[in-house]
Amino acid sequence: MLIVIEGPNGVGKTTVAGLLAERLRHRTGQPVHLTTEPTRTRLGELLREAEAVIHGRALALAIAADRTMHVEDEIIPALDSGTIVISDRYVQSSLVLQRVDAVDLREIWSYNRYVLQPAISVYLVDDPRVIATRLAVRRRLTRLEATGTPARELQLYDQAFDFLKRQSWHQVKIDCRNRDPDQVVCAILDTLTPMLARRPAA
Numbered sequence: 001m002l003i004v005i006e007g008p009n010g011v012g013k014t015t016v017a018g019l020l021a022e023r024l025r026h027r028t029g030q031p032v033h034l035t036t037e038p039t040r041t042r043l044g045e046l047l048r049e050a051e052a053v054i055h056g057r058a059l060a061l062a063i064a065a066d067r068t069m070h071v072e073d074e075i076i077p078a079l080d081s082g083t084i085v086i087s088d089r090y091v092q093s094s095l096v097l098q099r100v101d102a103v104d105l106r107e108i109w110s111y112n113r114y115v116l117q118p119a120i121s122v123y124l125v126d127d128p129r130v131i132a133t134r135l136a137v138r139r140r141l142t143r144l145e146a147t148g149t150p151a152r153e154l155q156l157y158d159q160a161f162d163f164l165k166r167q168s169w170h171q172v173k174i175d176c177r178n179r180d181p182d183q184v185v186c187a188i189l190d191t192l193t194p195m196l197a198r199r200p201a202a
């Protein structure tokens with residue numbers, strides 16, 4: 001089962017993905033692999049380092065190439081061995097961040113349309129003012145964080161959510177307002193329960 005965690009910069013994806021991995025290991029007794037995009041491969045690390053200078057279409061293509069390798073070399077082998085995979089960011093991130101970088105939504109989709117559909121894409125939302133307060137205390141913002149605003153990102157994420165719905169993606173939108181990370185993870189687990197029940201026992 002591939003679960004992806006999406007949402008604007010600073011909404012809590014990394015925090016929630018880590019906690020969710022722990023809870024799922026405990027609840028299912030099955031192996032859980034936590035991963036991220038850009039990946040921790042040489043290409044992914046290069047993209048993180050070079051995000052300030054690679055932009056627009058070139059970045060969209062490079063991110064899609066990193067994702068393709070991620071799926072083929074890391075995600076599918078883990079799924080094939082019965083492991084639950086959680087990815088911190090996936091396609092919805094591209095449908096937002098590359099748009100912030102002035103690439104058209106349909107063009108971004110054309111670079112991503114053949115990737116593996118996740119079992120569920122979890123979109124985290126919060127009050128843009130709360131997110132802005134979190135970003136304000138960061139020592140350094142990435143180029144794309146500095147270019148967009150939480151309110152604009154949320155607007156683009158909503159559009160990407162609707163777009164992916166039309167592509168028949170299984171998605172859920174989780175409202176994180178006034179919820180601590182534990183409560184957010186409980187809300188995600190509630191939506192995963194029927195899917196987990198259909199998995200063979202460990």
Ligand SMILES: Nc1ncnc2c1ncn2[C@@H]1O[C@H](COP(=O)(O)OP(=O)(O)OP(=O)(O)O)[C@@H](O)[C@H]1O
Pocket residue numbers: 007008009010011012013014015016134176179180181184
């Ligand atoms: N539900 C929550 N309530 C309060 N604080 C939270 C919550 N979730 C995350 N945080 C805090 O918000 C900050 C940003 O969280 P995190 O790094 O997980 O966000 P992110 O979405 O992964 O950000 P980015 O995309 O920029 O990497 C952290 O300091 C984290 O402890």
Ligand SMILES: Cc1cn([C@H]2C[C@H](O)[C@@H](COP(=O)(O)O)O2)c(=O)[nH]c1=O
Pocket residue numbers: 009037038048051059063089090091092093094095097098142143144
């Ligand atoms: C998956 C994905 C990532 N990016 C860029 C945006 C940021 O510079 C980094 C992600 O860093 P974070 O610590 O997770 O905030 O990668 C992108 O432009 N498009 C994508 O699809």
